[in-house]
Amino acid sequence: MPRAALADFLRGIGVPDKEIRMRVAQLWHWIYVRGAREFAEMTNVARALHARLDAVATLARPEIVREQVSNDGTRKWVLRMPSKGPHDRGAEVECVYIPERDRGTLCVSSQVGCTLNCSFCHTGTQKLVRNLEAWEIVAQVVVARDRLGDYPGRTPPEGAFVPDDGGRFVSNIVFMGMGEPLYNYENVRDAIGVLTDPEGLQLSKRRVTVSTSGVVPEIHRLGEETGAALAISLHATNDPLRDVLVPINKKYPIAELLKACRDYPGASNARRITFEYVMLKGVNDSLAEARALVKLLRGVHAKINLIPFNPWPGTIYECSDWAQIEQFSEVIFDAGYASPIRTPRGRDILAACGQLKSDTEKMRARARLMLEEQLALGAD
Ligand code: SAH
Numbered sequence: 001m002p003r004a005a006l007a008d009f010l011r012g013i014g015v016p017d018k019e020i021r022m023r024v025a026q027l028w029h030w031i032y033v034r035g036a037r038e039f040a041e042m043t044n045v046a047r048a049l050h051a052r053l054d055a056v057a058t059l060a061r062p063e064i065v066r067e068q069v070s071n072d073g074t075r076k077w078v079l080r081m082p083s084k085g086p087h088d089r090g091a092e093v094e095c096v097y098i099p100e101r102d103r104g105t106l107c108v109s110s111q112v113g114c115t116l117n118c119s120f121c122h123t124g125t126q127k128l129v130r131n132l133e134a135w136e137i138v139a140q141v142v143v144a145r146d147r148l149g150d151y152p153g154r155t156p157p158e159g160a161f162v163p164d165d166g167g168r169f170v171s172n173i174v175f176m177g178m179g180e181p182l183y184n185y186e187n188v189r190d191a192i193g194v195l196t197d198p199e200g201l202q203l204s205k206r207r208v209t210v211s212t213s214g215v216v217p218e219i220h221r222l223g224e225e226t227g228a229a230l231a232i233s234l235h236a237t238n239d240p241l242r243d244v245l246v247p248i249n250k251k252y253p254i255a256e257l258l259k260a261c262r263d264y265p266g267a268s269n270a271r272r273i274t275f276e277y278v279m280l281k282g283v284n285d286s287l288a289e290a291r292a293l294v295k296l297l298r299g300v301h302a303k304i305n306l307i308p309f310n311p312w313p314g315t316i317y318e319c320s321d322w323a324q325i326e327q328f329s330e331v332i333f334d335a336g337y338a339s340p341i342r343t344p345r346g347r348d349i350l351a352a353c354g355q356l357k358s359d360t361e362k363m364r365a366r367a368r369l370m371l372e373e374q375l376a377l378g379a380d
């Protein structure tokens with residue numbers, strides 16, 4: 001719950017007005033700083049209040065259905081959210097932890113599946129089951145910290161990965177898991193508010209990045225209301241190709257998308273917008289397209305992130321050859337942009353970009369055929 005909602009909630013269960021501020025601060029500290037799993041742990045909170053809280057609330061985490069560790073240290077969790085009724089088995093979502101020397105990045109999901117179907121993305125083959133609620137987004141971070149033993153003064157649970165270089169294990173959050181965050185705007189906004197609360201999880205707003213396929217009407221208020229960093233899944237430099245790769249482009253074409261980027265609140269040379277570009281062999285990886293990309297981004301505070309395509313069962317795409325990716329990157333670099341190539345992480349456990357897909361809904365059998373048709377159309 002956002003802080004204000006927690007205050008209302010406590011009022012609703014009879015906590016007197018003059019205590020509200022103190023109780024909110026106490027609960028917030030126990031939950032987000034200390035990682036409390038039960039109200040009874042909260043020793044400075046009156047016993048009578050423990051009982052009242054226990055009657056109507058819980059700190060239980062979503063169930064961990066699976067935990068996998070890649071040979072590069074990447075971790076993937078499949079989480080099952082509590083059932084919402086007799087016919088709901090509980091939605092499953094994935095989140096991925098990527099340790100690096102100077103940071104630990106948690107890639108979180110914002111929806112179960114995705115209503116958009118970018119043709120190169122595994123998640124797009126899963127029918128949307130539903131939006132995640134704000135708490136279900138925050139819970140992904142809390143579970144990761146549980147499993148990483150990332151709470152001061154707590155003994156890490158058995159089997160947890162504990163880095164030995166000190167510091168926070170989860171320092172960065174990227175909304176790059178399952179789903180389109182800007183199609184679940186309010187919940188994503190509220191979750192970011194909780195994640196970046198200075199007395200709670202304490203993540204820096206600059207280290208929270210929301211990636212969108214280009215839901216133009218929501219971009220401005222994302223910047224205004226959350227202060228999060230923005231990433232755009234661009235992937236093509238002209239509308240006909242982007243219409244095929246990222247079909248939401250038919251609704252919000254490249255020119256409109258870039259206008260929203262130019263106007264993004266808080267973007268500056270120091271706070272650049274990331275443009276993601278997936279490298280698809282023979283589809284969008286020519287050097288002419290690299291030059292077109294540079295031209296397109298003129299006047300935008302941009303950095304470019306080249307993502308080697310991660311294959312998944314049934315896809316019709318292939319990753320560009322490494323030499324081609326390097327040449328593409330060089331063109332961009334020569335034009336004055338940093339163009340890091342994102343090292344694929346966790347491929348062996350299907351944890352890499354675009355590989356996430358829970359079993360809630362099986363892949364549609366006709367997907368491949370449809371994509372081939374679309375591509376043929378796009379090529380005309
Ligand atoms: N829906 C949002 C965020 C989730 S996808 C979006 O589309 O931006 C996160 C990133 O992974 C996006 O840039 C997406 O285009 C990219 N991606 C999807 N499938 C991929 C794949 N198979 N290989 C590499 N990157 C992929």
Ligand code: SF4
Nearest residue numbers: 114118121124179213
């Ligand atoms: Fe959805 Fe993003 Fe995948 Fe497109 S790339 S289908 S918007 S998750």
